[in-house]
Amino acid sequence: MTRLLPAGALDPADTTGATASDVRPGRVRGREDRSRLASIALHGTLVLATLVALFPVLWILLSSFKPANRIQTSEITLIDSPTLDNYRAVLFDTPFPTWFLNSVVVAAFTMVIGITMSATAGYALSRFNFAGKRGLMWVFLITQMFPVAILIVPIYTIMANAGLINTKASLIIAYCTVAVPFCAWMLRGYFDTIPQELDEAAALDGLGPFGTFYRVILPLARPGLAVTAFYTFLTAWGEVAYAIAFMQTRDNLTLGAGLQQFVPQFNPQWHLLTAGSVLILIPAAIVFFFAQKHLVAGLTAGGTKG
Amino acid sequence: MSQALAVAEAPVEQPPGKQDGRLRRSFDRNWYAWAMVLPTVLVLGVLVMYPLVQGIFQSFTDLTESNAQDVICTKTLGGGEECRDNPDSAEFVGLDNYVDLLTGARGSFWLQFTNTLAWTLACVSLHYGLGLGLAVMLNRKMRGRSLYRVLLIVPWAVPAFVAAFGWKFLFNPRFGLINQALVNLGVDPVEWFNHRWTALFAAICTNVWLGVPFMMVAILGGLQSIPADLHEAAEMDGATPWQRFRNVTLPGLRPVSSTVILLGTIWTFNMFPIIYFVTGGEPAGQSEILVTGAYRAAFEGVRNYSLAATYGVLILSLLMVFASVYRRTLKAQGEVF
Numbered sequence: 063m064t065r066l067l068p069a070g071a072l073d074p075a076d077t078t079g080a081t082a083s084d085v086r087p088g089r090v091r092g093r094e095d096r097s098r099l100a101s102i103a104l105h106g107t108l109v110l111a112t113l114v115a116l117f118p119v120l121w122i123l124l125s126s127f128k129p130a131n132r133i134q135t136s137e138i139t140l141i142d143s144p145t146l147d148n149y150r151a152v153l154f155d156t157p158f159p160t161w162f163l164n165s166v167v168v169a170a171f172t173m174v175i176g177i178t179m180s181a182t183a184g185y186a187l188s189r190f191n192f193a194g195k196r197g198l199m200w201v202f203l204i205t206q207m208f209p210v211a212i213l214i215v216p217i218y219t220i221m222a223n224a225g226l227i228n229t230k231a232s233l234i235i236a237y238c239t240v241a242v243p244f245c246a247w248m249l250r251g252y253f254d255t256i257p258q259e260l261d262e263a264a265a266l267d268g269l270g271p272f273g274t275f276y277r278v279i280l281p282l283a284r285p286g287l288a289v290t291a292f293y294t295f296l297t298a299w300g301e302v303a304y305a306i307a308f309m310q311t312r313d314n315l316t317l318g319a320g321l322q323q324f325v326p327q328f329n330p331q332w333h334l335l336t337a338g339s340v341l342i343l344i345p346a347a348i349v350f351f352f353a354q355k356h357l358v359a360g361l362t363a364g365g366t367k368g
Numbered sequence: 369m370s371q372a373l374a375v376a377e378a379p380v381e382q383p384p385g386k387q388d389g390r391l392r393r394s395f396d397r398n399w400y401a402w403a404m405v406l407p408t409v410l411v412l413g414v415l416v417m418y419p420l421v422q423g424i425f426q427s428f429t430d431l432t433e434s435n436a437q438d439v440i441c442t443k444t445l446g447g448g449e450e451c452r453d454n455p456d457s458a459e460f461v462g463l464d465n466y467v468d469l470l471t472g473a474r475g476s477f478w479l480q481f482t483n484t485l486a487w488t489l490a491c492v493s494l495h496y497g498l499g500l501g502l503a504v505m506l507n508r509k510m511r512g513r514s515l516y517r518v519l520l521i522v523p524w525a526v527p528a529f530v531a532a533f534g535w536k537f538l539f540n541p542r543f544g545l546i547n548q549a550l551v552n553l554g555v556d557p558v559e560w561f562n563h564r565w566t567a568l569f570a571a572i573c574t575n576v577w578l579g580v581p582f583m584m585v586a587i588l589g590g591l592q593s594i595p596a597d598l599h600e601a602a603e604m605d606g607a608t609p610w611q612r613f614r615n616v617t618l619p620g621l622r623p624v625s626s627t628v629i630l631l632g633t634i635w636t637f638n639m640f641p642i643i644y645f646v647t648g649g650e651p652a653g654q655s656e657i658l659v660t661g662a663y664r665a666a667f668e669g670v671r672n673y674s675l676a677a678t679y680g681v682l683i684l685s686l687l688m689v690f691a692s693v694y695r696r697t698l699k700a701q702g703e704v705f
Contacts, residue, residue, distance in 0.1 A: 101510075104505060104508070104510065105510070105512075107505065108502075108505055108506075108516050108520075111498075111502055111520060112516060112519045112520055114577070115519060115520050115522050115523050115577070115580075115581070116519060116522055118523075118531070118534045118535060118538060118577065119522060119523075119526065119534070121534075121537075121538065121545060122534050122537065125537070133543070134542070134543045135543055138545065138548050138549070138552070179407050179408050179411060180408055182404040182405070182407065182408075183404060183405045183407070183408035183409075185404060186400075186401040186402075186404035186405045187405070189401075190398060190400075190401035191398075192398035192401040192402060192405075193398070194402075195401075198405065198409070201412065203691075204688070204691075205412065205416055206631065206634055206635075208416070208420070208638075208684060210638060210640055210659060210662075210663065211658075211659055211662030211663060211666070211676055211677075211679050211680035211683060212419075212420065212423045212424075212662075212677060212679075212680025212681060212683065212684055213416065213419045213420065213423065213680070214663070214666060214676075215423060215426065215666050215673045215676050215677055215680075216418075216419035216420075216422040216423045216426070216677075217415070217419050218666075219422070219673075220418075220419065235415065236415075238411060238415060239411075239412075239415045239416050239419075242408055242411050242412065243408075243412065243416075246408055270400075271400040271401075271404075272400065272404075275404070296527070299527055300527035300528045300529060300530075300641070302528075302529050302640065302641045302644070302645075303640045303641070303644075303663060306667075307663075307666075307667050317527075317529075318527070318529040318641065321529060321530070321533060322529075322645070325533065325536075332537060332540075335533055335537070336537070339530045339533060339534060342527065342530055343525070343526060343530060346525055346526070346527065347522075347525045350521075350524070350525035351518065351525070
């Protein structure tokens with residue numbers, strides 16, 4: 063299956079019936095050597111997977127340079143009289159730059175608030191046993207389960223009563239309901255990987271629990287904090303359900319709700335959509351590839367310890 | 369004795385309020401732990417627990433946009449305001465919403481429920497299967513491994529709504545690339561959004577594309593935490609690659625797998641943007657899942673807040689049942705989770 067074995071080894075009948083003794087050593091393939099054929103198959107599969115992963119993004123990128131009337135034709139062309147008109151239209155004739163700014167502000171605030179609040183909680187969960195700890199862990203996990211559907215109406219009512227509907231603050235507060243438990247959960251996993259001996263040494267040197275946390279653990283946890291921050295940012299950046307429900311005037315929309323305006327049911331403006339999508343992707347992609355190495359480490363630390 | 373050690377020795381579970389002395393001791397030892405947790409607990413209380421309770425309460429009322437006000441205020445001639453109770457304000461209706469929803473008198477719960485099940489099952493199994501396959505391949509030594517890894521992660525960097533619009537563009541029945549490719553292959557073009565299952569298929573493709581990198585990366589991390597000597601020992605004993613995969617790799621992945629499958633199921637079940645943007649419920653609401661159905665009840669047409677809350681309670685109950693069954697199964701298999 064996944065290891066690209068010689069055909070016989072795939073057959074369940076072949077392996078289930080065989081005990082270790084009647085498998086001839088000559089047939090067993092080592093872990094790091096493989097036949098030429100297996101090598102080709104391995105690279106072939108990976109190249110195919112890579113193409114599937116890249117293709118939609120590339121196609122949107124290519125389409126964004128086509129003139130508006132050429133996007134909606136039924137011929138397949140990769141490059142068709144390339145032009146930057148779509149980008150000009152998106153940037154100067156639509157509120158796209160405003161939406162972009164709105165998204166950045168909302169995501170940045172959500173990130174900062176989420177991290178600040180949850181770092182201490184994550185640390186406490188990682189280091190101390192206290193009454194209610196297990197319950198709290200469960201609450202964090204269960205809040206991940208909460209469907210948008212059950213919280214969105216009550217939160218909408220609360221925001222409406224507070225006069226916050228159609229403001230960025232309402233979105234930031236709503237996103238914190240997702241961000242805070244998630245960040246606390248992730249950061250707890252990261253703090254678990256920092257040796258407890260450091261805390262003990264700091265305590266021996268006379269630092270209280272808050273001092274230990276602030277001066278010793280936080281600096282060490284910088285990669286974990288960065289990963290969690292980044293992940294929170296992306297979550298807020300990509301959220302749409304609250305954004306569509308809460309934001310009502312065209313200038314206050316965030317990107318998700320804004321893009322939708324480009325492609326209404328009738329007369330969709332696909333040329334605006336493709337150019338807008340590329341503009342959204344560029345900054346996200348840049349940040350992402352700088353962070354992805356840490357992202358992998360941070361996620362697996364959080365994941366396995368969960 | 370260091371504080372951290374002293375705390376580590378403290379008993380884990382202390383039923384609060386059972387014994388004053390014990391509670392007191394626990395407080396003396398742990399007050400800073402509670403202080404550290406407090407801000408988060410407050411936020412969760414105000415922004416999650418209170419709305420949750422309110423949402424559950426609303427599901428037993430007939431609250432809609434039109435009867436949300438408790439008082440109706442009218443301007444009088446003198447310039448003042450006169451307020452009186454709204455005769456039609458929302459009332460407690462007991463289980464009516466649940467009965468209506470589950471018997472299909474209002475909304476189409478069971479259609480959406482079937483869609484949600486098919487959607488979650490297809491997405492999670494494809495996410496996990498493809499993620500596992502790619503991770504196992506990437507875990508081998510070969511040329512270009514890090515390049516493959518970076519390129520395969522690309523979809524993860526794409527925000528869900530962008531991916532949704534991008535795939536809707538690809539699946540466009542008139543000029544979408546997929547239909548054009550089908551025509552070039554001599555197959556009739558498909559009206560993707562005119563049929564329930566083809567519309568869901570388009571949405572599932574989008575979500576699988578979007579979600580595989582996360583699984584791949586998580587599983588790759590798990591694979592790398594399996595000690596190499598286990599594989600070597602199995603190899604010495606003459607285990608075939610398949611046997612090594614079955615008996616060393618898969619068990620070694622258990623902790624990671626159990627977590628990502630649970631999280632993946634919950635996330636997919638509640639995945640809003642893909643269905644909302646890719647199919648938009650077409651044709652005529654037939655490709656709607658529960659979450660998007662609830663959203664439409666709450667924010668489209670006459671806003672039916674109570675029906676949306678009922679949906680929410682039902683979704684939450686389903687997920688809680690799933691999570692506890694899942695956890696129990698893992699426990700029965702000897703996994704502490």
